[in-house]
Amino acid sequence: QSALTQPASVSGSPGQSITISCTGTSSDVGGYKYVSWYQQHTGKAPKLMIYDVSNRPSGVSNRFSGSKSGNTASLTISGLQAEDEAEYYCSSYTSSGRYVFGTGTKVIVL
Amino acid sequence: QVQLVESGGGVVQPGRSLRLSCAASGFTFSNHGMHWVRQAPGKGLEWVALIWYDGSNKYYVDSVKGRFTISRDNSKNTLYLEMNSLRPEDTAVYYCARDWEMSTRGLQHWGQGTLVTVSS
Numbered sequence: 057q058s059a060l061t062q063p064a065s066v067s068g069s070p071g072q073s074i075t076i077s078c079t080g081t082s083s084d085v086g087g088y089k090y091v092s093w094y095q096q097h098t099g100k101a102p103k104l105m106i107y108d109v110s111n112r113p114s115g116v117s118n119r120f121s122g123s124k125s126g127n128t129a130s131l132t133i134s135g136l137q138a139e140d141e142a143e144y145y146c147s148s149y150t151s152s153g154r155y156v157f158g159t160g161t162k163v164i165v166l
Numbered sequence: 167q168v169q170l171v172e173s174g175g176g177v178v179q180p181g182r183s184l185r186l187s188c189a190a191s192g193f194t195f196s197n198h199g200m201h202w203v204r205q206a207p208g209k210g211l212e213w214v215a216l217i218w219y220d221g222s223n224k225y226y227v228d229s230v231k232g233r234f235t236i237s238r239d240n241s242k243n244t245l246y247l248e249m250n251s252l253r254p255e256d257t258a259v260y261y262c263a264r265d266w267e268m269s270t271r272g273l274q275h276w277g278q279g280t281l282v283t284v285s286s
Binding site: 096 | 203212223225226227270271273275276278
């Protein structure tokens with residue numbers, strides 16, 4: 057049950073777009089549509105940003121979008137803002153009925 | 167609104183036990199699966215356990231299997247995590263999280279967490 061692979065950090069200037077990848081296997085990301093993305097500010101609880109690969113919960117900015125191709129899911133943040141600086145985690149349902157998180161990506165707004 | 171409030175954390179010696187609770191409100195608790203997730207200091211999120219809405223199925227990460235037990239009392243709207251044979255590597259903030267209604271699709275709402283420190 058290995059963690060999904062994410063880049064350690066991604067950076068961008070305000071207004072730019074960035075994309076975070078999340079790579080798993082056919083037993084998790086590639087096999088199911090239950091991929092979610094979470095935002096976590098330092099010292100705070102995680103917050104759901106994307107569910108079922110590409111759906112946004114109510115209240116989440118449409119600057120956040122998700123997609124998947126094969127065993128890799130992606131989170132794109134467009135129009136980057138200072139408040140987007142945080143840690144982001146993907147998660148996926150797995151063939152064993154369990155869940156697995158990604159390694160986490162620090163988003164840095166330059 | 168959905169509220170999840172964890173309690174029961176604290177400092178415990180290696181090998182001892184601890185029980186965490188998660189009080190739920192603002193939704194029909196018995197319709198939702200529930201998760202425990204932990205985060206060691208300065209580290210990433212680790213999924214720990216899932217119990218289905220009706221308690222019929224339970225799943226655990228390998229590192230806690232046989233030591234931790236997830237359970238729920240739908241009459242009290244409360245989720246539990248019984249942790250036995252605790253190890254220093256179990257030190258973390260433990261979050262409870264709610265899944266989607268009548269299904270498992272992920273972690274929709276999160277509590278604020280409770281800190282467990284395993285140390286002699």
